Amino acid sequence: MATSLYIHIPFCAAKCSYCSFASFAGLEGLHERYVDALSAEIGKCASVAAQVEPLRTVFFGGGTPTFLSGRLLKKILTGCSSHFSIAKDAEISIxxxxxxxxxDKFTLLRNCGVTRVSLGVQSFSNQELKRIGRIHSANEAIRAVAAAREAGFTNVSLDLMYGLPQQSPESWQYSLETALSLGPQHLSLYQLTVEEETPLARLVENGTLKMPGDEAIAAMDEITLELTGAADLPQYEISNYARPGYQCRHNIGYWENREYFGLGAGAVSYLKGKRLRTTPDPLHYCNLLEEGSSVIVEEEVLDCEAAFRETVIMGLRMNEGVAVRGLQERYGIEYVSYYGDVLQLLVEGLLLEERSGFLRLTDQGRRFANRVMAELV
Ligand code: SF4
Structure with a gap:
């Protein structure tokens, strides 16, 4: 039974140059209609699910959920709590x-039950922010953290990206040190990947912007390990670091390949072995809900072996790894015989290990995580 809910808000004030997510700028006229349609989908989903267990995590992602007005955010949050049963100690992130x-907006969110804020800061260099088309400055990010604290948030996560165009290891160090000086409970640190057909891809292709080379990226990785370790924010997943007790429970559900509801345009649900995707077009989404039709446009059925392999791959993202007994109980598959020689080679190459009942990447394996996972997928 799913006990996690993801809600997608596909609107942004402007499109960042690297972004390939389901998000749209310039659709302010659709916000109210979208929230009404989303409220209808929330009601429908809750009645079909006829939930037995209360939700333990709710996550508002996007897009930019906070681009909506406080009034519309309140409408969605109230809709969630009136249709779904939500555990008293639920993690509700935005x-x-x-x-x-x-x-004011943070205070409203707090009063509506939001417990965790994840701020998309990306960099504390104004030049770097400008190059990737972010709408805010470094100082605005610092003010936003202060505003979240003033509103009473004690669980604040900051997202930063490294490997930005023209970024040097020194500049990454400055951004990370500035982030740490703000005392976050959680950090998400992602390497920027240049996605095809984005404005950034064109700027890189035509030589206007230069991406850092492998050596610079390796130096940034070193800086990350050193600074997060010294700041008592240990890594718990390939891109995530947290103070003890502040790991993102919602995302851990994804990495454990647990079921979840996903609502909103372009959202994905994982329920009863099926992955269901809604239409990514917000206008189409509104039209479908207004005429009482289903918004699901894609359905993928995962058989037992596919679900097993996904659980292994996703679980390996976490430093703790994947519980071997849990794998056997969920899928009736014994991983050693299933992977055979492939597994043996990875273990002998000191990239994978089983320790205390968990299959996990070694420190060395984490550096080559993509290659290891490609072997196991
Ligand atoms: S704010 Fe996030 S979702 Fe919106 S355009 Fe930028 S990267 Fe994409």
Whole structure:
């Protein structure tokens, strides 16, 4: 039974140059209609699910959820709590862009039950922010953290990206040190990947922007390990670091390949072995809900072996790894005989190990995580 809910808000104030997510700028006229359609989908989903267990995590992602007005955010949050049963100690997270928040909006979110804020800061260099088309400055990010604190949030996560165009290891160090000086409970640190057909890809292709080379990236990785370790923010997943007790429970559900509801345009649900995707077009999404039709446009059925392999791959993202007994109980598959020689080679190559009942990447394996996972998928 799913006990996690993801809600997608596909609107942004402007499109960042690297972004390939289901998000749209310039659709402000659709916000109200979208929230009404989303409220209808929330009601429908809750009645079909006829939930037995309360939700333990709710996550508002995007897009930029905080680009919506406080009134519309309140409408969605109230809709969730009136249709779904939500555990008293549930983790309720919202992604926020520093250019779209202030103390009043954070206070409203807090009063509506939000417990965790994830701020998309990306860099503390104004030049770097400009190059990737972010709408905010470094100072606005610092003010946003202060505003979240003033509103009473004690669980604040900051997202930063490294490997930005023209970024040096020194500049990455400056951004990370500045982030740490703000005392976050959680950090998400992602390497920027240049996605095809984005404006950034064109700027890199035509030589206007230069991406850092492998050596610079390796130096940034070293800086990350050193600074997060010294700041008592240990890594618990390939891109995530947290103070003890502040790991993101919602995302851990994804990495454990647990079921979840996903609502909103372009959202994905994972229920009863099926992955269901809604239409990514917000206008189409509104039209479908208004005429009482289903918004699901894609359905993928995962057989037992496919689900097993996904659980292994996703679980390996976490430093703790994947519980071997849990794998056997969920899928009736014994991983050693299933992977055979492939596994043996990875273990002998000191990239994978089983320790205390968990199959996990070694420190060395984490550096080559993509290659290891490609072998196991
Ligand atoms: S704020 Fe996030 S979702 Fe919106 S355009 Fe930028 S990267 Fe994409």
């Amino acid at each position: 992604e926020a862009n520093p250019g779209t928040v202030d103390v």
